[in-house]
Amino acid sequence: MNTYLTLLIILPVFAAFLMYFFRKADNWVNIAIMSFVTLFGTVSSLVMLFSQGMEVVALGGWKPPYGIVLVGDQLSLIFVALIYLIAYLIAQFGGIERTKTNDHKSGALFMLLTAAAAGMILTGDLFNFFVFMELAAISSYVLIAKGGCRSSYTGALKYIFTGGLASMLMLLGIGILYNTTGTLNIAHLMVRIGLVGDSLRWLALGLVLCGILLKMEVFPFNLWVPESYKGAPAGMKIVLGSILSTVGGYALIRLYPILIQNPGLIKMLLPLALLSLILAELAAYREKHINRLLGYSSAGQMALVMLAILFGGRIGIYAAIFIVIAHAMAKAVLFFVGAHFKESTGSSMWESYRGLSKISPIGAALFTIAALSLTGIPGMMGFWGKLSMIGAGLASAKYFSIAIILIITIVEGVYFLRISGTLYQSTESDVKAKASYLLIPAVILVLIIVLVGFWPGCISKIINGGVSAAERSSEYAKLVLDYLL
Amino acid sequence: MSNPRISRYIFSLILTVLLGYAVFAALGTQGGTLRFGPHSPASRISGAMIEKNIEGARPNLTAKNHTGPSNVNFAPGSKGLENGAANIVSSIVADYRSFDTFGEVLVLFAAVTGFMLLLPDKKGKNKGVTSEAPNFVLAKAAPIVFAFAMITGVYISFNGHLTPGGGFAGGAVIATGILILVLSGNEFNSQLLSLTETIAGLLFLAVGAAGLVLKGNFLQNVIPTGVLGYIFSSGIVLALNLIIGLKVGAELGSLILAGGKKEI
């Protein structure tokens, strides 16, 4: 078990180094390596998730809080399984877009990105989180720019500068936290956070959150979103929407026990999240370019996750985890299907998808189901997330926020249904369905979405385990710190 | 606003001043407790790292018998410590928090790979960054300086656990040697550098995997730590410093080669 948890991070790294030796080989060799690694990660993290509770690995043999630990509890294993599943689907079907030259380099960067995402989720150390965050960031800058058009470069540059600013602020926050509490271990930090004076704790946590909010695409840090989503290659869009934002959501959930000790910070973050939600969804409503629209919608959904966490309580965390999972799956479906439409029609403007349901009925159906799930229609996975979210809002008496969420949900439903309506319009067109293999991963994910939609009981036990792991900070701290003592 | 530039400056200034005010005000409330040193030495996790006392078996390092090199005179108690590096920063970088260093090496690997991937794909030869021919002194001195840079780089990597330095500093010095060669118009085999980089990366993984297989934890030390202050001591710190030196040298070298192509 110990070994498998470590392998989740180092196996992709090994694959990244290995790709150099296959640089002259055919493309399928790279795909085979990437698929094998990510499939292994998916299976082993699922096995660990279902088998037992908590696993702590002391890297280098140094016991926590001194050394760096990997913590595999219910919460982190859910998310590792999720990102590995999506990474597998990207590696096998969608593909980090490949050119003739430098195949192995994109593949190596994708593997490093996967390792970094898994590392960010599994690590129990704040500075190690920062290091893996930068690894993920650098790989994604390059992979976005691989798109090769003007908006790829613009998006990547905006992302680099916003990301650089946010991560340096985060490092400043980590420095302040270390110097006042004398520790970097997250569990140890939960115990010692009281040592920091009120206003300094407010500042330090705010600075640390900058890095996480960047990944979650929350308002001041989401200036890079539209261009990056527009210009990135097909596979990278899914990475941005479904893997990196998921990791951001996870990090916020993990820091929840530290966060709730600061009511002042929550008061400040709540309007920020609401503003982010409104801006993102209104921008999506006006958008004609499908990928930018999906990017804005991502930012909106992540703002929703943040709101759920800020509502707090068991049910708030439950809603946050549920929405993150539902969003990651639905967004991956939408991007896969979007790439399929793009290949078929040669256009990224959704208004030109008129009558596509005739040519690609499955694609249109998948798109509609995923969009409905994102909106939160009963019978889909997203519904249960939105429902618990409303419950959390009612429990914490945040009626104004609930009203805004409901209004914005309608906006969201309108712009998604508009696209679906366009797809089902009956017009004559002579386009042919191309790249239909992109629908295979979408079908797999939609099956999960519908299954969970009708029978949420099948994963609610796991999510409840995750909620307990996230919420009971004292147990988490005890389990991590008592390890090997 | 008639002049967008000035309004932008004013906006930025206000934002920066607000942020600065928040930072300074918050730091001011904490008084002097941000300080390390006499104030709170043992309360930080680094306290145990300095004392090499994480495992709880506090070694006795009193200076008595003169058994080692001239600057080292520790009692036999300094043999087989939990970590044998005299340079405490090195002991943290390459042993206590070696997983951070692992991530750091990967960051550099990703950056170099991305740099190569993003540079325009032209078949330029690695023939110097300037169009002018190198002058006489540079041309003649470059091979000599290269040799000294290599020796210094390897020395710094090799002594990283005893003196200030380590793999990253050593690798950077090695890369300056390559830079001098490129500046003087010499060729350098970039394929060799890529191969070195990959092999060094695999070696890093191998050292980590050895700990995983033999002791049960990734990057755990499996080499005897020796006597504090000797060159062959400190186990994994020395091994990782050498590997990092090789890898960083090769990576920065290929950055220089790729950036130094004439027809960028």
Added chain:
Amino acid sequence: MFTILYTISLVLALIGIFGMISQKNLIKILISLNILETGVNLFLVTAGWSAEAKVPIITGKLGLPAAVNFVDPLPQALVLTSIVIGLGITAVALALILRYYRKTGSLTLEPSEFQAGGER
């Protein structure tokens, strides 16, 4: 002394932030980012510093290593890591800026907007 040191490092970081927000030229933004990095790194090292303490290298003359005797070595190790990360980001950013310049012939992200102000 301590207050002066960390004030200077934070001011340096703030100068970097100001540059990043106010500048439009990509190279200038990158330089500002590097200034910000330097400031943050200096802050980390400074906060572990103490006038009475020594360099964190054990030598025979010091004898028993006790935490009180040394400057905090952990921030120094962290800064080592963050410097390398900064190098990586700078390298990738420079390559990207080069690529962007080849593609568009401009060094600002919005070429038309600020040309009236005489800025390139």
